[in-house]
Amino acid sequence: MNALTPGRFALTLAPFVLFFVGVALFCPLIGSVDIDLTQALAHRHDPSASLDASVLFLTRLPRILLAALAGAALALAGAAFQALLRNPLAEPFTLGVSSGGALGAVLAIKLGLDVSLFGFSPLILFSFAGAAGTVGVVYLLARTRGVLSTSLLLLAGVTISFFFSALILLVFYLSDFTQTHRMLRWMMGGLDVIGYGEVARLTPFVLAGVVLLLAHAGALNQLSLGVEMAAARGVNVRRAQRLCYFAASLATGSVVALAGPIGFVGLIVPHTVRLLIGADHRVLLPASLLTGAGFLILCDTAARTVIAPVEIPVGILTAALGGPFFIGLLLRAKKRVRFWD
Amino acid sequence: MSRLLAENVTFAYRDAPVVDAVNLAIEPGQMVALVGPNGAGKSTLLKLLAGLLEPAGGVVVFAGRELAAWPPVELARRLAFMPQEVHFHFPFTVAQYVLMARHPYRGWSPFEDQNDLAAARAALTATGMDALAERSVLELSGGERQRATLAAALAQEPAVLLLDEPTAALDLRFQVEIYETLRRLNRERDLTVVAVTHDLNLAARFCPRLVLLAKGRIVADGGAADIFRADLIAGHYGVDVEVGMRADGVTPFLLPGVREDRR
Numbered sequence: 001m002n003a004l005t006p007g008r009f010a011l012t013l014a015p016f017v018l019f020f021v022g023v024a025l026f027c028p029l030i031g032s033v034d035i036d037l038t039q040a041l042a043h044r045h046d047p048s049a050s051l052d053a054s055v056l057f058l059t060r061l062p063r064i065l066l067a068a069l070a071g072a073a074l075a076l077a078g079a080a081f082q083a084l085l086r087n088p089l090a091e092p093f094t095l096g097v098s099s100g101g102a103l104g105a106v107l108a109i110k111l112g113l114d115v116s117l118f119g120f121s122p123l124i125l126f127s128f129a130g131a132a133g134t135v136g137v138v139y140l141l142a143r144t145r146g147v148l149s150t151s152l153l154l155l156a157g158v159t160i161s162f163f164f165s166a167l168i169l170l171v172f173y174l175s176d177f178t179q180t181h182r183m184l185r186w187m188m189g190g191l192d193v194i195g196y197g198e199v200a201r202l203t204p205f206v207l208a209g210v211v212l213l214l215a216h217a218g219a220l221n222q223l224s225l226g227v228e229m230a231a232a233r234g235v236n237v238r239r240a241q242r243l244c245y246f247a248a249s250l251a252t253g254s255v256v257a258l259a260g261p262i263g264f265v266g267l268i269v270p271h272t273v274r275l276l277i278g279a280d281h282r283v284l285l286p287a288s289l290l291t292g293a294g295f296l297i298l299c300d301t302a303a304r305t306v307i308a309p310v311e312i313p314v315g316i317l318t319a320a321l322g323g324p325f326f327i328g329l330l331l332r333a334k335k336r337v338r339f340w341d
Numbered sequence: 342m343s344r345l346l347a348e349n350v351t352f353a354y355r356d357a358p359v360v361d362a363v364n365l366a367i368e369p370g371q372m373v374a375l376v377g378p379n380g381a382g383k384s385t386l387l388k389l390l391a392g393l394l395e396p397a398g399g400v401v402v403f404a405g406r407e408l409a410a411w412p413p414v415e416l417a418r419r420l421a422f423m424p425q426e427v428h429f430h431f432p433f434t435v436a437q438y439v440l441m442a443r444h445p446y447r448g449w450s451p452f453e454d455q456n457d458l459a460a461a462r463a464a465l466t467a468t469g470m471d472a473l474a475e476r477s478v479l480e481l482s483g484g485e486r487q488r489a490t491l492a493a494a495l496a497q498e499p500a501v502l503l504l505d506e507p508t509a510a511l512d513l514r515f516q517v518e519i520y521e522t523l524r525r526l527n528r529e530r531d532l533t534v535v536a537v538t539h540d541l542n543l544a545a546r547f548c549p550r551l552v553l554l555a556k557g558r559i560v561a562d563g564g565a566a567d568i569f570r571a572d573l574i575a576g577h578y579g580v581d582v583e584v585g586m587r588a589d590g591v592t593p594f595l596l597p598g599v600r601e602d603r604r
Contacts, residue, residue, distance in 0.1 A: 001436040001440075001458065001461065001462060001465075001474050001475075002436070003440060003452070003453035003454070003455075003457055003458045003461075004440075004451070004452055004453050005452055005453070006452055009451075009452065082431075083431075086428070086430050087430065088430055088431065217451060218444060218447065218451055221433075221441050221444075222441065222444055224430060224431055225427055225429070225441075226424070226427060226428065228388075228393055228422070228424055229422075229424060229427060231392075231393055231413070232391060232393060232417065232420075232421065232422035232424075233417050233441075233442060233444040233445055233497070234413040234414035234415075234416065234417030234418075234444060234445040235413070235444065236413055274431065274432065278432060278433070278434065278437070279431035279432045279433045279437070280433065280437055282451045
């Protein structure tokens with residue numbers, strides 16, 4: 001029997017750190033344009049002066065940072081939601097965060113608003129408001145005597161998703177072709193940013209969620225066994241549930257607002273990591289975070305290179321890669337694990 | 342000292358009280374069985390004693406302090422609860438599952454120390470789960486799950502252990518083994534045990550004190566001889582029984598529905 005010691009913790013996470021660092025160092029060098037790294041690095045203080053430097057520092061790096069941030073947030077939130085809902089098939093969008101965000105986004109496009117706040121575009125503001133509103137409504141619906149019921153959360157979240165999907169279709173129906181094209185493109189998810197503005201503004205939201213969730217890894221272990229068990233071990237169930245729910249939702253909602261609903265990362269990454277190193281959330285959460293970041297960088301690199309110069313929206317790629325992978329995983333798991341009771 | 346006391350405790354899920362003005366004192370070192378027909382309020386009373394439910398009326402006091410006034414972590418180091426059944430959804434190993442019960446001792450550190458490891462090892466040995474330590478909890482049989490959960494409760498190193506039907510899923514041998522383990526810890530380490538059970542004979546065999554609940558009230562409290570009275574059982578369970586005596590002349594036993602006039 002092994003206890004989780006700092007040494008064992010480091011040893012378990014080491015391969016995941018290596019994977020992430022490797023991907024993050026390698027992917028900026030790949031793209032439709034070949035760049036000269038020495039040239040680029042020489043102009044790092046004034047990237048716009050050299051083509052190599054501007055491609056590396058102004059086009060690729062911001063995008064890779066955004067992919068890392070989004071992938072990390074989605075994978076971590078997915079693992080947290082799976083524990084909170086005690087359901088291995090949950091993911092960050094199960095409770096309607098993405099449909100709320102999408103409704104906000106399509107409304108912003110339909111209304112053609114031109115307001116911005118603290119440098120955020122109306123599209124981002126509206127989709128964040130939609131996601132946050134959904135999170136709040138689902139929370140209020142699922143709360144009984146201060147404790148969140150997992151079955152009520154699922155019912156409320158899924159119902160809200162369907163309701164919003166209907167509203168989204170209605171907005172689609174009332175929109176012209178240019179608008180619907182923009183809406184559809186948004187819903188495919190994409191990380192195509194120029195410069196560091198968005199990344200810098202997204203960081204505090206994701207970071208807050210990440211810190212809160214990592215601090216609650218032990219509590220999530222207990223909550224995954226049920227509310228009663230957690231309470232009997234001294235977990236403050238109400239506070240832990242509330243903090244984890246809002247932390248995971250905040251991270252998810254801010255990613256959705258900026259990059260659209262990028263599917264499957266939040267489902268397949270925690271699952272894969274669990275197969276590799278087990279279910280203990282104290283290692284599962286940080287490992288999922290690193291794997292999610294690396295995985296989304298890889299997907300986005302593929303998205304911008306496979307049929308360059310045309311870009312595939314990254315959301316299509318994660319789902320296209322993730323779908324078959326996950327079905328294979330389910331078929332494998334079906335043989336040895338009882339999935340539901 | 343670590344006396345567990347229910348004073349005039351009432352609890353209702355809707356309107357009808359499930360636990361109705363119950364007064365009960367569990368003294369340190371006692372081993373008590375909570376028995377009674379289905380719906381008598383046994384599990385609810387146990388959860389009230391564990392602080393998992395808040396009484397609608399009255400108070401539960403542990404070691405001189407109202408349960409609600411205990412910091413949850415402090416309470417969890419002294420009072421452990423074993424639910425009827427734990428549903429697993431994730432592939433924790435048995436060892437991880439048992440070590441998780443050390444949560445109240447860890448504070449803000451995410452790591453386990455030698456004390457945690459020693460407590461978990463002792464708990465696995467006491468429940469005969471050593472060999473299964475690295476097995477995934479998803480692959481355990483019903484009885485193994487129950488023993489793993491008991492091991493976790495023991496690893497919490499409580500002064501008082503509250504168990505909700507600890508032997509419900511177990512065959513005869515493990516039923517006896519679990520109660521023998523509990524009785525041994527009760528004798529050797531002064532572990533206070535309160536177990537909800539439907540098995541009256543097992544309760545009589547291992548628990549010096551039985552508390553009979555019916556319709557949310559305590560209707561009898563004492564040794565097996567005080568509870569095992571044909572009229573008392575027939576009145577509250579609605580079934581005729583025959584009471585016998587084991588060869589030791591101390592422990593009675595119960596057989597249901599064998600009276601001549603029932604035919």
